[in-house]
Amino acid sequence: MGRGQPATGQPAVVLEGFSYLECPRWHEGRLWVSDFYTERVVAVDSRGGTEVVAEVPGQPSGLGFLPDGRLLVVSMRDHRVLVRERSGRLAEHADLSGVVSGVLNDMVVDDRGRAWVGNFGFDLMGGAPLRYTTLTRVDPDGSVAVAAEDLGFPNGMVILPGGVLVVAETFAGRLTAFDIGEDGELSGRRVWAQFGQTPQTDDVEAAVQRLEVAPDGICADAEGAIWVADAVHNRVIRVQEGGRILDEIDAGTGVFACMLGGGDGRTLFLCAAPSFAEHERRPVREAQLLAVGVEVPHAGLP
Structure with missing residues (x-):
């Protein structure tokens, strides 16, 4: 980890029996996660107790919190x-159907209550x-407004201290950064980390086979590094700006999102499952x- 120190052990099971977990967030002493x-x-407390805090028939994904503490939830399919x-009670905060046709995905919310939401862009499943x-x-x-275009499956996102938004582009095999302006506009687009070559194909299976890293959910730490769930290689990696991999943790199974939390912020939570395909995950737990x-x-948000 920091300064060359390794992770302190192998991942242990906290809870099981879910369908497919995504978008974990540490908030007010609990881990909030979408199934x-x-x-x-x-929401999961430090003793492993669980509370269902929302039921979202449109399928929940990205989570975030407004400055007043209220939860925002992405409802993917509608x-x-x-x-x-x-x-x-759940109420509509925003309708993105006028600007987005694909299934919605992950989300990050800043300290002013502005949210950035990704979408699949095509019928993945x-x-x-x-x-x-x-x-x-x-x-x-x-x-709602279009914030950026031409992203290769915008997925997990973090806001680094200093107001830099970093977006995981899963099928481009990279993390892309933007500066957030006072008005919320994004500028200064640049590659924060590139993992191998971006696959030049529209065939999903071929793209997956060519990806050195398929960045899914991400979170940031106090040394400016980003933990990345690698959706096709059963691992999480810790990466610095420029793409150098500082650490790697083998999860022994598919891992699709990660979040630093716990009382001291030093517990790395992983959302794990054997695969991501809906027809495989929906009927089982x-x-x-x-x-x-x-x-x-x-460090940073979420």
Whole structure:
């Protein structure tokens, strides 16, 4: 980890019996996580106790929190972002159907309540050709705008201290950075880390085979490095700007998202499952939440 120190052990199972976990967030002493195919958002406390905090029939994905503490939830299939009111009721925060046609994906929310939401861009589960797509910004009043274009499956995102948004482009095999302006506009697009060559194909299976890293969910630490869930190689890697891999943890199974949390920010939680294909994950309950100790604590958002 930091300064060449390795991770402090192998991942251990925290909870199991889920369908497919994604988008973990540490908030107010609990890990909040979406379980795609049971259509629930679950909060997990330090003793392993769970609470279903939201039921999202449109399939929950990205999670984030407004400055007043209310939860935002991406509802994937109906192209909406929902807000969990203090009563526990879900209401519509934003409708993205006018600017996004593909299934929504992950999300990051900044300290002003602005949210950036990715989308698949093509019918991944239906076998459609790979297509690049957009990133959408949702302002606190619920208005939406295209924030960036030509992204290769925008997935996990972090906001580094200093206001830099980093987006994982899964099928491009890279992390891409933007500067966030005072008005929320993105500028200064650049490659933060490139993992091998970007596959030049619209065949998903061929692209997967060529990816050296398929960056999915990501989180940042206090040394400016980013932990990356590598969706096709059963691991998480810790990467510095420029692409140097500082550490690697073999999860022994597929890992699709990660989040630093725990009381001191040094527990790396992993969302694990044997695969990501919907037809394989929906009927079974094989997904797990794993955890492993690391040396450098959490920083940035989420």
